[in-house]
Amino acid sequence: MRATQFFVSTLKDAPSDAEIVSHKLMMRAGLIKKLSAGIYNYMPMGLRVIRKIEGIIRDEMNRAGAVELAMPVVQPAELWQETGRFDKMGDELLRLKDRHGRDFVLQPTAEEVVTDIVRQEIRSYRQLPKNLYQIQTKFRDERRPRFGVMRGREFTMKDAYSFHTSFDDLKREYQNMFDTYSRIFTRLGLEFRAVAADTGAIGGTGSHEFHVIAETGEDALAYCPDSDFAANVELAEALAPTTTRLAPQAALTKVHTPGAKTIDELAAFLKIPAAQTLKSVIVDGDEGIPVLLLLRGDHELNEVKAGKLAGVLSPLRFSTPATIEQAFGAAPGSLGPVGYKGRVYIDRSAAVLSDVVIGANENDYHFTGANIGRDFPEPAVADIRNAVAGDPSPDGKGKLEICRGIEVGHIFQLRTRYSEAMGCKFIGEDGKEQVMEMGCYGVGVTRIMGAAIEQNFDERGIIWPDSIAPFTVVLCPMGWSRSEAVRDTANKLYSELQALGIDVLLDDRDERPGAMFADWELIGVPHRVVIGDRGLKENVLEYQGRRDAEATKVPVNEIASFVKSKLSN
Amino acid sequence: MRATQFFVSTLKDAPSDAEIVSHKLMMRAGLIKKLSAGIYNYMPMGLRVIRKIEGIIRDEMNRAGAVELAMPVVQPAELWQETGRFDKMGDELLRLKDRHGRDFVLQPTAEEVVTDIVRQEIRSYRQLPKNLYQIQTKFRDERRPRFGVMRGREFTMKDAYSFHTSFDDLKREYQNMFDTYSRIFTRLGLEFRAVAADTGAIGGTGSHEFHVIAETGEDALAYCPDSDFAANVELAEALAPTTTRLAPQAALTKVHTPGAKTIDELAAFLKIPAAQTLKSVIVDGDEGIPVLLLLRGDHELNEVKAGKLAGVLSPLRFSTPATIEQAFGAAPGSLGPVGYKGRVYIDRSAAVLSDVVIGANENDYHFTGANIGRDFPEPAVADIRNAVAGDPSPDGKGKLEICRGIEVGHIFQLRTRYSEAMGCKFIGEDGKEQVMEMGCYGVGVTRIMGAAIEQNFDERGIIWPDSIAPFTVVLCPMGWSRSEAVRDTANKLYSELQALGIDVLLDDRDERPGAMFADWELIGVPHRVVIGDRGLKENVLEYQGRRDAEATKVPVNEIASFVKSKLSN
Structure with a gap:
């Protein structure tokens, strides 16, 4: 394909509604063009x-x-x-x-x-x-x-x-x-x-x-x-820890924790690790009474797992502040199991803790030294958290990443x-x-x-795998309109690569080198050959892979087979 | 492709809502399958x-x-x-x-x-x-x-x-x-x-x-x-005849023509050629008054041409019986220009006639011996009929077909x-x-x-051109499950034809010969090779093109190149 016969259309800046890198690069490289929200024209390049x-x-x-x-x-x-x-x-x-x-x-x-x-x-x-x-x-x-x-x-x-x-x-x-x-x-x-x-x-x-x-x-x-x-x-699955719960050491103590609403704020305020706190998450129950889910402070709730628990409304729905206020007498940030009469689940990793910090069901107050079974009934234990790096693999063969x-x-x-x-x-x-x-x-x-x-880009643009690049190779002649030698060499190489079955584009737009390189780096063509008068004097062309830091000089009569050797298939 | 791995599905009879041959054959051959009115699944074969x-x-x-x-x-x-x-x-x-x-x-x-x-x-x-x-x-x-x-x-x-x-x-x-x-x-x-x-x-x-x-x-x-x-x-374009109008010979005479409503009925009743009558077609005018279009009795109105005439409502609309009755005082079948005060056009071929038969604007009556200019004013002349076979070509270089x-x-x-x-x-x-x-x-x-x-079928089914046939060649082994020799030969030929880049299907369904042939003739595969024990004894296979009346015996070791020579590309 020759660029003048194709449709090359690049943008310096991505439109403001493009949030992620692939969207930005696809718009800038002219792969797609928005027609309506979520509806795109697939432009020739795309x-x-x-x-x-x-x-x-x-x-x-x-x-x-x-x-x-x-x-x-x-x-x-x-x-x-x-x-x-x-x-x-x-x-x-x-x-x-x-x-x-x-x-x-x-x-x-x-x-x-x-x-x-x-x-x-x-x-x-x-x-x-x-x-x-x-x-x-x-x-x-x-x-x-x-x-x-x-x-x-x-x-x-x-x-x-x-x-x-x-x-x-x-x-x-x-x-x-x-x-x-x-x-x-x-x-x-x-x-x-x-x-x-x-x-x-x-x-x-x-x-x-x-x-x-x-x-x-x-x-x-x-x-x-x-x-x-x-x-x-x-x-x-997040497996149950192999450790068992230690006996309580501390006494249940209510402490004033003004402004400490999140686990991070609470841990910082009390100068303890987040792993020594219990996080309380309130979700709707299937009989109208909220269900309290307890996790170790540094763990995240797994909504898919929690949605499958008996008594929890499916699909999972977080309780509203009003519902929580009514059930616990306190606002989110100070909630806990002490005195709660509804259904309570505790995550496997939280169930082995002792002497933890929990909300006191009174705004701006927490308990320290809280202990399962002593200060509140043993809740049902379940796997309700997201696995994290370092957890044992569920197949028992190592650690998760x-x-x-x-x-x-x-x-x-x-x-x-x-x-x-x-x-x-x-x-x-x-x-x-x-x-x-x-x-x-x-x-x-x-x-x-x-x-x-999303997997293959750098600051200059897209880097396509060979197999799905819009063109596998781009030929960039320097001074297309000026130099007959450049034109002849480019045309000849273009035919040679086509004859080898390679999907090659010849950029005959007569653009300045900088603009030309920027376009093809943005579009992400994985292999580039530059044809210039200076190189031709030494009888060489410059090959550069899209991920290569530098160009390689290749004799003119070897360039076709050199390019072919660089292709992944 | 092997038939058992594909989706072959033929029907003996077409569904009753299939009106034309291509629709019937596409349904019977399993190319398409109706999902809703005018909405079809394209089945694998199609x-x-x-x-x-x-x-x-x-x-x-x-x-x-x-x-x-x-x-x-x-x-x-x-x-x-x-x-x-x-x-x-x-x-x-x-x-x-x-x-x-x-x-x-x-x-x-x-x-x-x-x-x-x-x-x-x-x-x-x-x-x-x-x-x-x-x-x-x-x-x-x-x-x-x-x-x-x-x-x-x-x-x-x-x-x-x-x-x-x-x-x-x-x-x-x-x-x-x-x-x-x-x-x-x-x-x-x-x-x-x-x-x-x-x-x-x-x-x-x-x-x-x-x-x-x-x-x-x-x-x-x-x-x-x-x-x-x-x-x-x-x-x-229907050119104007090169003949000119002859002088009137007959007198205008009103005749009773009971039941003669169409031109054919009128010509038969009066024992004259249809070409000696004028057909009156009434269409709505753009100012509410109908326009009368006159054609030679054996010609057809061209609606596209008539729709472009000055004074005619566009797009063309035929006047209702009520409008006609009001404007002409008679019903369709007995209409004519004598006495009509609205706009009238006459086709070029009708304008050169004399002594013609026309409707008398009185139910069941026509005029014979009617003449343009003498019995009614000269209407505007225009090309308003469909060209017919034998008309001179508008480029003056022969006759139309x-x-x-x-x-x-x-x-x-x-x-x-x-x-x-x-x-x-x-x-x-x-x-x-x-x-x-x-x-x-x-x-x-x-x-x-x-x-x-629609262009390529016979009583047995479709006859695809090679370039768009679902499969170019079908191999029909006789007794697939019974004969190892047949199976081996078929498998070998299948590989050979594939290696030649030919789109070949091997029918390994183990169907009876009659059912197998009927399927592939219905589906319309243009080239067929039959592999049978009887032929193999003589070391031959039978080739038959979809349009051939008889099969050709071809030596086993020549069949691949023979088939290739039969393909249109």
């Missing part, structure tokens, strides 16, 4: 990245034996009513009416439609298993679209759905997809991690998320460097949740009718573009 | 065809210098309000509201969005021309979706939009796109014709349609075998209709601001699939 991502996904899905189809963006409400999701899904599901007033939705996923296809098309165990996938436009009417393509409203997703005669066969295909996803993200050139995940609202049993590792990731991931263990922190990730893939064992509701059955080898087992497997195509940038 | 069509279009558009991008399916109403199309477009434009109550549309085309992009991105003549295209999901809420993918609601279209500094440059690109479209349809393996077209509601000046020739086509096309002339009959076609592409010179309304301007070489000239160029991707079938 679409090339998308097409390469799609190509790798399609290739690996086909290799894994999945079969591609395409389900419509506009789907009739009736199918969504069969599973109850038409009503349950809330405002994220964009509903619309056609000219005849019939109800439709824009697809956020396609469980209903694919199950409808399969229940009509597949009758016998002989036709199973099947894994059907599409790479299609999706729509989710996010309340607050943000982060560019990371949390957009219209986006592209690869969604696959598998159908099976047995749970064992589902598990086999689940492993096949796990392996396929690993191959996909490896080929995309991204550092990633597969972690055990909560199955959440979509339901089913087993589930793994695939995360692109990035400091800016929304999710915290716990993993053990010494074993296979990896899980979203939402799900990672924590990193941050961006979720780009998710695989689920749906089991019979949809097939049961929609009557998706087959006749088994024994002649009896059975409900199919189902799995589903999603990859956020457009989201990968953002995640790849 | 999606392969779509992807091949898209691939050829993309390849040729890129070669022509156009640049691909992707614009969202969900578009904000504001842009559509700028051009007035939000209100003007009627119920075909599907409007919806997001969770915040903001208005959006589902894109039926993308003139507004692409013009919005270009007015922001392009400032200087140096950045022009540009031709931007997408291959994207479109939605038109047809009042009566029918004919499968031919008139569906959700469909895939390639839409391109070009921007220029001058009308001359637009005309250059228009020719470039004309040539590109010709290459696209040639590569698709379809018999097609480009014809001059009416610009209709979309506006602009020059326009051509590309039609796939098929007897079942909705459009009549006029073309001259001896020259380049070709036009949609809507637009094809008529064929039928299915419109699959349309190119327009939009000029400044959208760029003016949306302020899409550039700074010219002279430093002055100017409005851009625009062209637009559409191809109905999913429609091509239907049109290709």
Whole structure:
């Protein structure tokens, strides 16, 4: 491609509504252009990245034996009513009416439609298993679209759905997809991690998320460097300490702690470690009476774990100040278990403490020397905190570390949740009718573009992995209009690289070197060759990889093979 | 691909709502599956065809210098309000509201969005021309979706939009796109014709349609075998006859013509040729008084031409029986110009007649021996009929022929209709601001699939051109589970053909020969190789092209190169 025939459009500054680095860089590099909140045009430069991502996904899905189809963006409400999701899904599901007033939705996923296809098309165990996938436009009417393509409203997703005669066969295909996803993200050139995940609202049993590792990731991931263990922190078990509770040493003493509302303020005020305090978190109970959750002061509540406790309202809801005031007679910042008659849970790590500091249920007062069992009844012990770095790995093979990730893939064992509701059955080898087992497997195509940038950038711009760069190599001729020698060499090299099957762009815009380099560093083309009169006098061109600190001089007649040797494939 | 790993699903009978052959065959061959009226799932077999069509279009558009991008399916109403199309477009434009109550549309085309992009991105003549295209999901809420993918609601279209500094440059690109479209349809393996077209509601000046020739086509096309002339009959000029009107010979005579309401009935009753009668068509005038249009009895009114006449309401509307009764004092079937005080037009071919039969404006009565100028005033003469086979070509180079076609592409010179309304301007070489000239160029991707079938089928099913067949070659082993020799030969040939880059399917379903052949003939795979024990004894396999009457025996060791030689590329 020649730059003048393409559409190169860069910006010096990112628009003010771009909050994260990938969004800023995508806007500045001209990959996307905002049309409406959470709705983007994929500009020519960005679409090339998308097409390469799609190509790798399609290739690996086909290799894994999945079969591609395409389900419509506009789907009739009736199918969504069969599973109850038409009503349950809330405002994220964009509903619309056609000219005849019939109800439709824009697809956020396609469980209903694919199950409808399969229940009509597949009758016998002989036709199973099947894994059907599409790479299609999706729509989710996010309340607050943000982060560019990371949390957009219209986006592209690869969604696959598998159908099976047995749970064992589902598990086999689940492993096949796990392996396929690993191959996909490896080929995309991204550092990633597969972690055990909560199955959440979509339901089913087993589930793994695939995360692109990035400091800016929304999710915290716990993993053990010494074993296979990896899980979203939402799900990672925090084991009970091996230590036991010491006998009380101190007496329960009420102290005045004016202004000390947070654990940090309290610890600083009393000059004690936060780990010697108990944090009180109040959530709504399922019978109207709040539930008190006690954690070690330096630990964080895990909302997913807490949401599953008996007596706690699901999904988890933090109690309002008014409810708390009424139940405890004090405001948040001075709460505690002493005298509380409602349900109380204590985290495993908090349950082994003695002589702790807790709120006194009286504004600006805490107790020191508080002891479980002596000063308040032994609460039910549960795992309700987030795992932290240094915790023992739940598989007993080492210590956990924590990193941050961006979720780009998710695989689920749906089991019979949809097939049961929609009557998706087959006749088994024994002649009896059975409900199919189902799995589903999603990859956020457009989201990968953002995640790849969050993982790979510097102060000058994006640094694409070779496999998904909009162009793999850019040729930068110095003085395009001025020097015939430069033009001839550039044109010749352009043809040579194309003949080698390399995706090369020749920048024939006749820009100044500084502007030209800035553009391609911002856009993130991973390999650059500079063609200039000065080098040509010595018969050399300058190669520089996007991460290289310096350029390498390469003889003109060796440059094509040199560039090829630098490519990752 | 192996059939057991794919999704093969054929039907004996087409569903009752399938009216035309392509719709029936697409349903029976399992290419599409209805989800809702005019909304179809593209099943794996059909999606392969779509992807091949898209691939050829993309390849040729890129070669022509156009640049691909992707614009969202969900578009904000504001842009559509700028051009007035939000209100003007009627119920075909599907409007919806997001969770915040903001208005959006589902894109039926993308003139507004692409013009919005270009007015922001392009400032200087140096950045022009540009031709931007997408291959994207479109939605038109047809009042009566029918004919499968031919008139569906959700469909895939390639839409391109070009921007220029001058009308001359637009005309250059228009020719470039004309040539590109010709290459696209040639590569698709379809018999097609480009014809001059009416610009209709979309506006602009020059326009051509590309039609796939098929007897079942909705459009009549006029073309001259001896020259380049070709036009949609809507637009094809019917030249004035070279003969002049003879002097009246007969006297005006009123005759009783009971029950003779149509021209055919009248001609039969009077035993005269239809060409000796005048047909009266009454349409609404723009000032409330109906306009009488006179045509030779054997000619058809051309509504597009008539709709452009001075004094005729646009778009054309046929007058109601009540209006006609009031204006003429008689019912349709006996109408004529004698005594009519309103505006009258006569077609060029009717204007040269003398001694004709016309309605007498009295129910069940006609005049014979009527003469223009003598019995009623000379009406304005105009070209208001459809051209017919045998008419002289408007370019004076021979006689017209008529064929039928299915419109699959349309190119327009939009000029400044959208760029003016949306302020899409550039700074010219002279430093002055100017409005851009625009062209637009559409191809109905999913429609091509239907049109290709309408052109290529027989009583057994579809006959795909090689370039867009879901599979180019099918291998049919006889007795897959029974014969190891058959299996081995089939597997070996399968690998050989794959190594040659041929898109081959191996039918390993172990079906009976009859059912297997019927499936692949219905699906329309253009090349078939049968592997059977009987042939293997003679060391031969049977090749048969989908259009061949008989199979050809080919030695096993020559079959791969034999098959390759049969492929069109």
